[in-house]
Amino acid sequence: MIKENVSLKNHNTFGIDVKTKFLVEIFSEDELLKKLKSRIKGPFRVLGSGSNILLTKNYDGHTIIMKNKGIEVQEQTKKEVLIKVGAGEVWHDLVLWALKNDYSGIENLALIPGSVGAAPIQNIGAYGVELSSVFKSCRALEISSLKFKNYEKESCKFKYRSSIFKEELKGKVIITSVCFLLRKKPHKINVSYGELQKLMIGKENTIQNVAAEVISIRKSKLPDPEKIGNGGSFFKNPIVTQKKLLALKKEFPEIPYYKESKNHFKLPAGWLIEKIGYKGKRKGDAGIHKKQALVLVNYGGAKGLEILALAEEVKEKIFNFYGLRLDFEVNLL
Ligand SMILES: Cc1cc2nc3c(=O)[nH]c(=O)nc-3n(C[C@H](O)[C@H](O)[C@H](O)COP(=O)(O)OP(=O)(O)OC[C@H]3O[C@@H](n4cnc5c(N)ncnc54)[C@H](O)[C@@H]3O)c2cc1C
Structure with a gap:
């Protein structure tokens, strides 16, 4: 459904009250393609959960929000599991899913706000781990050709809080899913970050404990966007x-x-x-x-x-x- 003249106050964690001419929530790749071919005329842009943006003005175009969900196991070996995740999944829900299944690699990234589709954009990172360490590839719609393309890790130019999607390809592609390679037991736990290392002393080295400590550090240090x-x-x-x-x-x-x-x-x-x-x-x-x-x-x-x-x-x-x-x-x- 396309809504008209919508306030984006609840779509950005800064809580900035600006409007978009149209708001479009997209639930599948097919729907994205169809809407772009037939319904969306004029300028458009993509948002996830709005946790890494500052909105400075009203937008006279379509704001697209990817809502396609799903976590699928694609392949697995004794040591690893390859998963494909819809861009509209909530990042922290993916972390919880991995913890529940005892797959490691993203436990240090617990509680980072935002969507899975936006996670590669700035190569999210926290407490000694970056997304690039588990990223395999992503699928995205190239806006100029309206064709879906796969972007393998090597082509994504990941670096500190950046990637090809935040630079050369900024505004040129819409990420629809991301593939991650997570590890099975025995896990390699990363507690290189000083404060995390201290908190883990005396605790069993499990990914669930690492995530719990990361969550407690984050809650004590970072303001909750729900409150401020x-x-x-x-x-x-x-x-x-x-x-x-x-x-x-x-x-x-x-x-x-x-x-x-x-x-x-x-x-x-x-x-x-x-x-x-x-x-x-x-x-x-x-x-x-x-x-x-x-x-x-x-x-x-x-x-x-x-x-x-x-x-x-x-x-x-x-x-x-x-x-x-x-x-x-x-x-x-
Ligand atoms: C309290 C708080 C703590 C945070 N902590 C961390 C942290 O520890 N580490 C960290 O790295 N980040 C952190 N962030 C930043 C933020 O959570 C991440 O950058 C997150 O990945 C943004 O996701 P989002 O869905 O909210 O993206 P948005 O803010 O909606 O979008 C960010 C950018 O990505 C583009 N985009 C979004 N979705 C897509 C898509 N599907 N295809 C193409 N482009 C897209 C948008 O156009 C925009 O340019 C924090 C933010 C907050 C508010």
Whole structure:
């Protein structure tokens, strides 16, 4: 069904109240193709659960939401299982399904909001694990040709919070399903993330325990969008060369950093923002979270442009203070 003049307030975790001219929920690949061939004229865009977007204006076109569900086992060996998951599945429901079946690989990604179809877009990651480690391929409709194509892992150019779908193919394909390769027992558990490692001391190394600890860390650290509008980390952690890191360390000896590759280091953007005094800052209903400086929040009635203005201000201050460019992790729409 196509609905007209719909508020997107309940379709984005920031809770921004803008409208779309048309809202189309799609439940199958066939329906997607048919609607695009016959019913959808003019501009359109795709949304999942709206947990990685900042809506800044009304949209004079069709907003498509993929709702096709289903988790199918395609193949399995003694060690692994290959599953195909509909783009409209809720990511955390997939994690719960994997835990129930005792398949490992995504337990560290528990409780990340959003849909399965959007998960490859920014190569979701948390607590030492990225989606790319279990991603096999995805199927997507190429908008220019209206043909379905498979994208194997090697072609997806996964990197930190990015992929080909967030760059070259942004807005050019609609992901309809994703295939994952999960492991059976014995599991390889990843507790490389310091806080998780500590919490696992004295506990049995099961994927269910890892997920439970990840969930408890997330609940204690990140604001719940049901209670306060937000889009998770607003900025990516900047990656700098060793030369830049050494220069920064001279000025800020206490600066935390993590090795990313031989000559590249990741700096926690939350720390950088806190240091310039922006943690907890509020401008009208737009703010920076009191406990987590990486998260911008909507205290109720903020407009997307007000949140964007605050984000731009942070970017400018960070550049002036450290000579570092922060990139947005959220997508501006
Ligand atoms: C509280 C909170 C915590 C978070 N924690 C994390 C975290 O730990 N790690 C992490 O990586 N992310 C995190 N995020 C960000 C977010 O959950 C992920 O990026 C998630 O994958 C977004 O899914 P979505 O369905 O909400 O996508 P949306 O926000 O709806 O869309 C995101 C982008 O993907 C595009 N898109 C969506 N679906 C499709 C599709 N089927 N085909 C093509 N394009 C599509 C949209 O056009 C948009 O550009 C967090 C967000 C919140 C609010």
